[in-house]
Amino acid sequence: MLFITFYELRFTQPFDTPFHPESPLMSYIPHTEQERKEMLAVVGAKSLDDLFAHLPKETKCGPLPVPPGLGEMELSAAMLKLAAKNRSAADLACFLGGGAYDHFIPPAVMELISRGELYTAYTPYQPEISQGVLQLIYEYQTMIASLTGCDVANAGLYEGGTALVEAVQMAMRHTGRHARVILDGALHPNYLATVKTGIGALGVEPTIVAPKGYQSDLAALAAKAQEAGEELACVAAGYPNFFGSIEDLGKLAENVHKTGALLVAVGTPFPFGFIKPPGHMGVDIVCGEGQALGVPLQYGGPYVGYIASSKELVRRMPGRLVGKTLDVQGRTCYTLTLQAREQHIRREKATSNICTNTALCAMMAHFYMSCLGIGGLKRAGELAVSKADILRRKLKSLSQTSGGAIKSVPDYPVFHEFVVETRKPAAEVLDALLAKGILGGLDLGRFDAARKNQLLVCVTEKRSLEEIDAYVAAVSGA
């Protein structure tokens, strides 16, 4: 039984990395022996343990069964050993997307984010000494709002899946409708699962509309919306959807609005500098994963969920917002605003429970967009589209000739990610690609056994023609 193994695992095999029983105490606690004595005297305690004399003895623990400490030198070596067991996208050619993307990030982004003033600060509650973070977040809000084509954006949420949960709840609050939510079945399966957890807790079961092939079934979404009528809070559709498909959501927005509900668009914002952003198609709330805008892959986090909307919805928005104002001398400055929506003031009636968000990742996105500018973001998008198109066409012609592992390459409009259908299980094709140093994509059978011969492939601007050719060679032989 899985449950049992889980426990056995923990108690019988703690810590693979070897113990150093004789290691001296390593720490960043600066006290000298003399200082400790003087401080204890001021406090009126004989020992450090005295400070805990009022705790019931049953609550206190002896030495924990964990390894002794390591100095930085040893720690560095131990971490290097662990690191060596990974093979990252830095040494594999990454054609894997599925909600996290390997884009080129100018080193300036990491350099700037390493400023201690920024990463060792906390939420800017004291505006007089936090103008740096506050202004950067205000600028980030502007960039996200304009990129998505919306009026306003917030200061960031955890990541894409939870951003969608927040968007759905925002729509519920705005419409006052808490019964029905309709989701595009072509959303990321992990997002769908996260929403089920999130609104399931409130007793709401989302209706999921199956995709048409690899495209969101916009007509069926509209029909379902009409059927739900005045019970409906929102429809959420992918753009680009999980399979990479892009389609105009304008018509769907009109149909959803007829019921008085809102349309939420979910997708990576990287393409929005190049393709029509959701805010230009009548979408009310745009949300998703902002990682593609300058945040490293980091094995899934920390990322930055983004959310943007029309200004009518701003008071329903979850999380932090930074606003512009004046100081006592009439100088322009920035401060957290509309805090009365938030948990520390409104408690159980807050728009969300979110407190700590992902300000640092939002600042990374800011630095990325600032370095690239409009021109750079458009050029990166253009290269990604062109390169994805090259691989897609090569795989298509391969499927039409010798074939190799590729059975077919379905046609539908995409940005930089698309599905190919494989002759044998996609997992096996991926193994063959990995043997050639290529992360070949995402085996869709991981989410749905019926899709085990489907492979989701992503080509960012970072992939070279050599890597693309190597990919084609590997699958033609596989």
Added chain:
Amino acid sequence: MSSVPAGLKYTKEHEWVKMEGELAVVGITDHAQHALGDIVFVELPKAGASVTYMKPFGTVESVKAASDLFSPLTGKVVEVNPALAKTPETVNKDPYSGGWMIKIQPANKAEFAQLLDDKTYGALVNK
């Protein structure tokens, strides 16, 4: 000392009611506006909405606080103060007149008797 005009009725949640012919005019008291501080936003129902005795009908927000508004009477909202959307600070400056919030067509006049008079309410907030 908060001002508690005579002739009005009050709730213990700090709303006031004044009858104007058949209609009940509702706002929040001087004590409430003072406790909230600078009011930045008032969220009110639309005309035509139903409200229920001592149930929330809207919210009022200052920079550091947000508070539900409780309806002193059951009935239908017939008019909403349009000025508060642009100048919510009127509630601070003029809580009993320019800062009125909604006018209700009461459905149950018996509820009126359950509200506090100025003496009782005054004793509550000016103790």
Added chain:
Amino acid sequence: MELIFEKNRKGSPNPYFPKEDPAGSRKAGDVLPKGMLRTEPDDPNKRLALPEMSELEVVRHVLGLCRRQVGIDSTFYPLGSCTMKYNPKINEAVSRWPQFAAMHPLQPDSTAQGTLQVLLELEQGLCHVTGMDAVTLNPMAGAHGEWTGILIIKAYHDSRGDKKRRKILVPTAAHGTNPASAAMCGYEVVAIPGTEDGLVDLKGLEAALGDDVAALMLTNPNTLGLFETDILKIQKMVHDAGGQLYYDGANLNAILGVARPGDMGFDVVHMNLHKTFSTPHGGGGPGAGPVGVKKHLAEFLPVPFVKKTGDRYEMSSDRPKTIGRVGAFYGNSNVYVRAYAYFRTYGRDGLPEVGKHAVLNAAYVLAKLQKTYTRPLKNPCMHEFILQPTKEMLAKGVRTLHLAKRLIDYGYHPPTIYFPLVVNEAMMIEPTETESKATLDQFVVAMEKIAKEALETPELVINAPHSAVVGKVDETKAAKDLDLRFCACE
């Protein structure tokens, strides 16, 4: 300072991407469907507004803003309830190695053995630190952990067919996230009063407990910085009533390595690793909010999780009774790399020193400052404490807000103020263990000087700060004349 958009130089070139199109490529405009390219509408608010400038100009803009910002690296930052301890640089360095930073969340387990090992060993370590039986790393911050933990409690009661438990009890002094998280799980929130000593009122708790209560959420040391010495009684009362006990780990630093929530009888805990385990606060995040549970709740933990078979690590979702997913991937993995490095640095003998010195530092500053300020609560101090202005200061019109702003002039980040809400004029000071005696002594001197100023030259304090880049900020205007973004039309 000017906004970055106001420094725009339209068409400024950049050095990142080749100008030539890849050989054999079609133009993106020909690949994408007609009508799907972005065009800029007349509404200036809907146009793409990204800065156009050189990288050097971006760097200078950001460094200019850094001069208007303080962090722990700049100055003493005694922000109560936030545990602003030093963020060791080696943790940052390691987390930025490409072997960790360039790992895709969906790559095959065979290529992620190092990361998976880090995550599993951290889970194991956190189990020991909290005295719990199983830990999930999925939640991405404290509030997310609370939400996850309450969902687990809900699943537990539901699995027993016990569906009448609709209430979550929360002390009046609790963090705002507690009631907000409970409400997001569909629970009714009931506030439990505190005693004059700042502890849970057992009579009030008794009265609130019943077969409709799902859980009590508690912070210990509590939000007033005091240890709930009746915790063993409390846990018995809650469990006897069929409820579960939830531990808000915001103040875990006080007891790290000394006492464990698991041994106090808590069923669920969340930890804030950006507090206790020194991962950087990032100007407001990312955090990391792992959740630990006792055995009877382990089957409800969210997915995915790391498991080990033989010497192979793998990511699994095979947990039939799980509450489900709480995010797209496996939590803030790269925050965990930092937390793991911190955990390995301190280890068995170092972790208790963290808790002990955190309390020593707080007790020391309190011992010195309670002569000049009012201390509303008398119980032994843990890792943080509350002060108030004295009656004499208040009589001069000096309030906590003013004292806090005056500290800025002395070069410090102010403490947490006006929290918890149940104490008037609260000023919550948490020094953390990484501050030296010299730093604390200097802070005490500054606080004493300010106390003197408050009585002798109150205007000086009331109008502070005088040295910051901006003066008092008009927050009313910010909320009323909402301006949340730059508009190109300005």
